[in-house]
Amino acid sequence: MTPDAHDRAAPHPEDTAPESGAGAAPGAVADNPYARARRIGPFAVIEVSGEIDLASAGSLAEHLMAAVTGAAPPDVLVDLRHVSFFDCSGLRVLCRAEATARSRGGRLRLVSDQPRIRQLLRGAGLLGRFPPLPDIPPAPPPPRRPSLN
Template sequence: MPPESRDRATDPPEGTAAGSGLPPANPYAGSYRRGPFTVVEVSGEIDMATADFLAEHLVAATGDARPDVLVDLRGVAFFDCSGLRVLCRAESRARERGGRLRVVSDHPRIHRLLRASGLLDRFPPLPETP
């Protein structure tokens, strides 16, 4: 193989962010397509300082007509009202476009946060991605 062939970028695998119009992953969120869903995987601590990293992915995921978005919070260590605000805005945007946004979480602390904030009915957590 000639050396210059190793310098060429290969096409990203189907369904990854680079090949789907989704933003590249950052330390707090990454997105990919999985069947009919756009999955936004969230990790680390989501607070006032990091919520914009999540928002970037949710804005892109809810930009299509009839978006079906799964926000996977299973990798989250901390999630505060800044993250809830981003989720609410994205869910409203998805509904305006005829779609939906659902939360995936098996952590009791996320369930308690949603219940305490009055958002458990709006975001009933799924235990895993469909």
């Protein structure tokens, strides 16, 4: 199976949020030691910390799936600046969440200033799919109201 075909495969139960969290807005999933959700302007931001591996990837998946299925179209930023370890289990969760966001007309982007995250993405052939942003982008200004004059 090619990596792209694997990304399009149906999500495994451990990679998705519980049914009670499906379609929920960011923050509806309880914060855990590995991920928390918040809104910054138009962005659903998932702040990730600690070690993301086979044991913790499900906790990240809960937040990501809630974010990408909550708003239409989703605009999700995954902040990896506080991650101390990230392996292929985390990459699998990111790929599935990004594919879901894209299928709903949205996007999922990574925020990371860590060279090792860039190296991991490059080694996995995912740097083109997830070019990391160095910081959370500023929210666009609110639309101007027309003056009555």
